[in-house]
Amino acid sequence: EIGPILETIQKLIDNGSAYAAAGDVYFRVTKKDDYGKLSHRTLDGMQAGARIEVDENKEHPMDFVLWKGAREGEPYWESPWGPGRPGWHIECTAMSMTYLGATLDIHGGGQDLIFPHHENEIAQSEASTGETPFSRYWVHNGLLQLGQDKMSKSLGNLVSVEEALDQYTPDAIRLYFLSSHYRSPLSYTDEGCDAMERSADRLRHALRPGPESAAEPMDPSAFREQFIAAMDDDLNTPRALAAIFDLSREMNRQRDEGHSIEKAQECLRDLGGLLGLTFQERETTLSIDAGSFNSLVESLHAQLTGPDQGDLAGLVSATQEVSGQDIDSLLALRASCREHKQYALADEIRAWLDAQSISVEDSAGGSTWEYRPS
Template identity: 50%
Template sequence: MRLTNTLSGRKEEFIPGGSPVKMYVCGPTPYDSAHIGHAMSYVIFDVLRRYLEYRGYAVKHVQNFTDIDDKIIARAREAGVSPSDLAEKYIAEFFRDMDDLNVARAHVYPRVTREIPDIIAAIKSLVEKGFAYVTPAGNVYFSVRKYPRYGELSHRRPDEMLAGARVEAGEDKADPLDFALWKAARPGEPAWESPWGPGRPGWHIECSVMSLKYLGEELDIHGGGQDLIFPHHENERAQSEALTGRVPFVRYWVHNGLLQLGGEKMSKSLGNLITVREALERYSADGLRVFILSSHYRRPLLFTEEAVQAAARGAERLRFAARQPARGDAPLDFDPDGFRARFIEAMDDDLNTPEALAALFDLAREVNRAREAGQDIRPAQEVLLELAGVLGLRLETPAAELAARPFIDLLVEVRSELRSRKLFDLSDRIRDRLRELGIILEDTPQGTVWRVGRGG
């Protein structure tokens, strides 16, 4: 398999350092509901993990919660609750959202507030090694110029980075490029005791410490959105390699493009946020996943109502092909394995999910054609379900339809009886009313069958 490594900027053959594949994905800061932009990133890394597992790799997946940070503190203050209660609420919501999106759970979910002693030990070690310094105010900063490879990951020159760097009010760093490892406590904020006085960790150090602790000194895959490349991952790389002396910290840096809404990056400030919950009220999880995967993961994904609706219809077509019972047992006249080969070829090429989905849609079309021709489509349906599962698509019949099934069967039976008695006005009324409700009846030589769908 080939994966684009942000560090080299090229597609590289994926060769893990050992087994299991060690995968770390930067997790959320739980201060608000997850939106579609978050869902996009977690669905993409979920598919990467599922595909690696499908190809026979064992994967250990770690994802953190940044459960203390400025945004959490500010939001908790507004809401009149403690930062930990606020974080707890949104962590629970995050799990519910991701479960509903069929994102497989990581193996470990470390949280900053539970890792403070390890974080302090790491900062101490960076100070001892000369990569960090303590200020009289009790802040600790990483000294960027001590780490010669800084800027390589984000492909920025030091002068470029300097142009964007600022010393914020209350910061006492020696160089604008430096970043905080430990922030001295401010009044009214949560704080932990440390050798430098009470305070809390900076954002970047947590991911270095947690990945080191739960996955070891060398990760195979470090993932996140492209907005994390700089400064977060650049800083993480500097900290980790300075801490362990081991290069590389990460074998493959994998970053997804960002969700755009009306051409803008989706962010809170635009006020056009769609939460995962709202999206799941309108669309199936399969529909949302097909939408996300219909664009290559490194490209920006443009969210429009039409695009999601088209994806939802696509998911429904796959489900229909995968779940409709066969109408006959004539031998299948095509080989579904060819579609599996196409799928694998696409996924091996830097996780080309649009091509992989195209293979699934073509397979679904063949299944429907073979079904009309009275063939035993079950072997092809098995391949369709197998490959859809790699993309995390369940293709399950909605619970409402399952519940309605016996009643629809009963109506179909009554209608057949009416037809045999030539009471066509009544039998047609049943057919037309069911059609209005989205149930399509088809009269075949073997009897009447029904399906859920739009139009004839």
């Protein structure tokens, strides 16, 4: 909508903060005593570090365009200063003042927008309304890189969200981005995402069922306080994640000592949820030969006696692939073997699982498994 833009420009001209020249309109930077306060630059410093095209219509080399006169072949709108189009910065000011008011609570963007874009937004907005600050808080994120280059459409080096999710779980990707402070640049690498996938597995592992114990339950309040303090410190997500992983390690230790960790698990879910973590298990594709699986079950069937034989029901099938449910059934059979003191068969099941790259962990709460893709 062009109307609010024209009104804002006219207001700046009327109060002396802008001037028209040869069909263009410029903001008069010398009128704003604190110009450069966001980027901590002075006018002299800006001129020394910039390559500025000479424009005889400008009063000062750093004056910036509010309205640009029409050029042949370009879109244009009618205005009191002749046909033309808005400058880059005035559009954002007009939109924010129209829909959000004179002062914003939080304004964000990439670090590459601090100067000149956000600096100029501040200047023209505050000069137009007479109210300060234009924004109470500025949140500038570091740039995502692929190697040494900024990831961008123009460079053709984008990795789409869909492509990333084909390789990694959402939690792993979130952990990767959260492991770096939002103001810092981040280089996207497969090695980094692989490491975060393993970290996500450790968090999920901490949420497995704990023992039903009369021992004193674990108190997670200190870790919650560390997390909150980190987030209160300019959204310091690396420190917040450190608190979460410290919590998960302590949960594992206290589980092994027989303490109840239900309260701690609830805390872990709460804190992780604030960061968007879901703790959902990743879909596992088992690279196991169905024939090998069925051979094992048939061998066990020949050796089993007593009540354990009933646990084989449904395990032997003509299936062409082995599912996670099949492995769960096999672990249930192993638990039954141990219960009836058929330890050799239980060990045979575990050895076969290990040969198939499946790790089994036994605890007071039962057995869990994890596939180790080769």
